[in-house]
Amino acid sequence: MKFLAITLIVHRPDPVTGVLKSTQDRFREVLDNALLAEELGFDGFGVGERHERPFLSSSPPVVLSHIAALTRRIRLFTAVTTLSLLDPVRAFEDYATLDHLSGGRLELIIGKGNGSAQRELFHVTPEDQWERNAESYEVFRRLWTEDKVTAQTRFRPPLKDAEAWPRPYQRPVRVWHGSATSRESVDLAARYGDPLFSANVTHPIEPYAELITYYRERWAHYGHDPAGLAVGAGTAGLYVARTSQEAAETYRPVFESNLAFQRRHGLPVVFETLEDFVERSSALIGSPQQVVEKVHRYHERFGHTVLHLHADAGGLTDTQHRDSLSLFQSEVAPVLRRSIPDPPFAWEPVLPSTEKERAHA
Numbered sequence: 001m002k003f004l005a006i007t008l009i010v011h012r013p014d015p016v017t018g019v020l021k022s023t024q025d026r027f028r029e030v031l032d033n034a035l036l037a038e039e040l041g042f043d044g045f046g047v048g049e050r051h052e053r054p055f056l057s058s059s060p061p062v063v064l065s066h067i068a069a070l071t072r073r074i075r076l077f078t079a080v081t082t083l084s085l086l087d088p089v090r091a092f093e094d095y096a097t098l099d100h101l102s103g104g105r106l107e108l109i110i111g112k113g114n115g116s117a118q119r120e121l122f123h124v125t126p127e128d129q130w131e132r133n134a135e136s137y138e139v140f141r142r143l144w145t146e147d148k149v150t151a152q153t154r155f156r157p158p159l160k161d162a163e164a165w166p167r168p169y170q171r172p173v174r175v176w177h178g179s180a181t182s183r184e185s186v187d188l189a190a191r192y193g194d195p196l197f198s199a200n201v202t203h204p205i206e207p208y209a210e211l212i213t214y215y216r217e218r219w220a221h222y223g224h225d226p227a228g229l230a231v232g233a234g235t236a237g238l239y240v241a242r243t244s245q246e247a248a249e250t251y252r253p254v255f256e257s258n259l260a261f262q263r264r265h266g267l268p269v270v271f272e273t274l275e276d277f278v279e280r281s282s283a284l285i286g287s288p289q290q291v292v293e294k295v296h297r298y299h300e301r302f303g304h305t306v307l308h309l310h311a312d313a314g315g316l317t318d319t320q321h322r323d324s325l326s327l328f329q330s331e332v333a334p335v336l337r338r339s340i341p342d343p344p345f346a347w348e349p350v351l352p353s354t355e356k357e358r359a360h361a
Contacts, residue, residue: 001340002347003333005037005311005325006046006079006234006323015257015315026056027063032066033311036322038074040329042348043246044107046077046308051085052117058111061094067104075347079308080178080197082113084133085122087156088140095166097142104169104349109197111178111185123248126156130184136330137175137188145172176232179211186211190218193218195230195343198302203270208233209301230343232306233298237283239316240327243284248274249284254315284309288331295336305343307336 007030014019021029031217034045045067047060059065064076076098076195083091099106112133119125124132132155139156142149143164151159177189180199189196196215200208212231219229238256262269266344277285282298284291295307311329313321 002043004044004308008048044075046079080111083136084112088136197232
């Protein structure tokens, strides 16, 4: 099993202390967390894309490029790239450049995105967002693999023998499809034979398990080899401590503050108590053994081989956050790496034969 640390760069007051960091300090925190993830042995670090309050993640290529300059090993993920909002040619240029700057460590998770504010900002409607996402991905995918592209497009000017530069380092780049609730994203992933990444954050396990089952059905429908299928899944929170009592006691103020925030802003409340949240959500809160058992319980339903954890402290102190991630990597990750297989593909850059020969020269 592989492990990612992911941030959406939420920028709001700390759930427990109420302190709001400056924008620059929040970005510095993201960079520090990326360095910590590499230091602790995480396999990937992801940056989301949002174009509305309270997020600072409107430009993941820029953030990931800075992280690429600071790190050497860890793979760099988008989480997710909102292709329904973007011109696919411009997105290709940004990410092909990042692919070179990172030495082929780029890995994409795409999605149509959500939120009415960012839809209005980019003049995207609920009715056309799925078609925009599919069209943008088709063009983006072809630009990555073909030197010249001709395409009749609806949502941007048509392309005729279009060339986009630089040509990418990885051929092809691996693209995951992020999905929270939509069958459209799942079908798009299965159609192209791409891996699926389930959000697995807001609700109990059932709706996500149903979507992953649908993905497997569509994968078979499109005639792909079952051995090539790969699923990733998110988590709703993380705090690993030596005992379950310590974990619950430390995490309770975080949960209660987030619950109060949801109620204050009229957001739907799915888990009314910390105990219910620990039991029925995907959050990994408890002793190392409890966390291992919960990941296995989800794996029985999902068959996932990649897991993402929150890179941000999110109400924990910096020391609590670091200690939790360290304990996860020292006592949880080794057990899961032994008991759950890796994805059915190599984790290093995907290079054409000429690049592979040059890399080993």
